[in-house]
Amino acid sequence: MNRSSFVSKLFTPVITLLVLAYFGYQIYGYVSDPFSTTLAYTYQVEDTVDISGYVVRQEQVLTGDTGGLMRLRKNEGERVGTGGAVATVYADQASLDRQNEIETLNNRIEQLEYAQESMLGAEVTLKLDSQIARSLLDYRTVVAAGRLDAAESRGQELRSLVLKRDYTYSGTEDLSGQLQELKNQLKTLRSQAANSVKTIRSPRSGLFSAVVDGYESVLTPDSLSALTPSALNKLSPAEIPANTGKLILGDSWYYVGVVSAQEAQTLQTRQNRLGTGESLSLRFTKNVDRDLSVTLLSVGAEENGRCVVTFQGNTYLQELTLLRRQSAEIILDTTDGLRVPLAALRVATQTVTEKDPETEETASKEVNVTGVYCVSGAKARFKPVEVLLTGDDYAVVRSAGSTEKLRLRPGDEIIVAARDLYDGKVVS
DSSP states (O other): OOHHHHHHHHHHHHHHHHHHHHHHHHHHHHHHOOOEEEEOEEEEEEEEEEEEEEEEEEEEEEESOOOSEEEEOSOTTOEEOTTOEEEEEESSHHHHHHHHHHHHHHHHHHHHHHHHHHTTOHHHHHHHHHHHHHHHHHHHHHHHTTOHHHHHHHHHHHHHHHHHHHHHHHOOTTHHHHHHHHHHHHHHHHHHHTTTEEEEEOSSOEEEESOOOSOTTTSOGGGGGGOOHHHHHTOOOOOOOSEEEEEEEEEEEEEEEEEEHHHHHHHHHHHHHHOTTOOEEEEESSSOOSOEEEEEEEEOOOBTTEEEEEEEEOSOGGGSTTOOEEEEEEEEEEEEEEEEEGGGOEEEEEEEEEEOTTTOOEEEEEEEEEEEEEEETTEEEEEEEEEEEEOSSEEEEEEOOSSGGGOOOTTOEEEEEOSSOOTTOBOO
């Protein structure tokens, strides 16, 4: 056999094997490459203490005979002055129907009197148009919010305004005669209703609430300092007397609950660190859609590793009139930053130059810097970060880059896993 023929026959399969090996290696590298990325995004972590307790207010129950049909004159959480009407009691259904007729007549009289005024100038009509537009917007707002009680009163106001406007178009002839007739009817109805209607008035100023739950005399601001965890756990409401609602007095409210002794110490330390005039944030788990500013008023004596804590708030009392037993969170601290996977954090060695303030000589040294690698163009770019806190599989960080190019921002593509990463490595 010719030697050159033998070499060429041997060379062909060797080349084939080498090519197959190369492609096999590339395929293996592609399949086994751990390269993966994710996006950095803003994140907030709260340090909280969970608590379950009671909302406490200075309250006065409006007791008395409520026989008959009662109609409340104040909305929930509405302020009432001393002597202000909170409810009207009617002797029977006929008395209530008579009152509805009186209100209808009052509206008609008001509309006719307004029509008389509109004869004096066009500015009255323009003002009425503006009031109707504003009333329509108010009505739509309360309906969208699901506040049907407020929608009823807004609807009555809107109907009255529309009827007033209608009179300005339909003419004002013989309004004096109509007005006198309606006023005579009104006088007759009022004389008939004189002895069948009783008005209940507020003995002092405060916020009105229609709900009495029996805790008004059991939980008072003065009783909070003597509460123990066991006493608070056994708390039960008193018997509810006949009433027309209650008044909430003052501007302060309180929240009292039980936490562990360690949590109580944490709360006390946090409040002391905040100083006078500063507040914690309390977040109810339901019924209130905002965080409330409170101060830690007192921490009770320890009982079986538990303590009673009392908080005081001075805002949004009118929105808390229906709250009693509530679960909540006390927000001790809030950390804002960028969330990145814990696996994406890496330590790189960087050379920094420092200047001696005495000799003014510069010297270079190597330091370890914590950061993440990001995809920038087709290369990996190392961006230094400051770790604020870590979780099970994530870290909240703040950018520590000295230039715009090195700053980590929300939306940056972070490299979570890759082989042999270094600054400037081609990754795509």
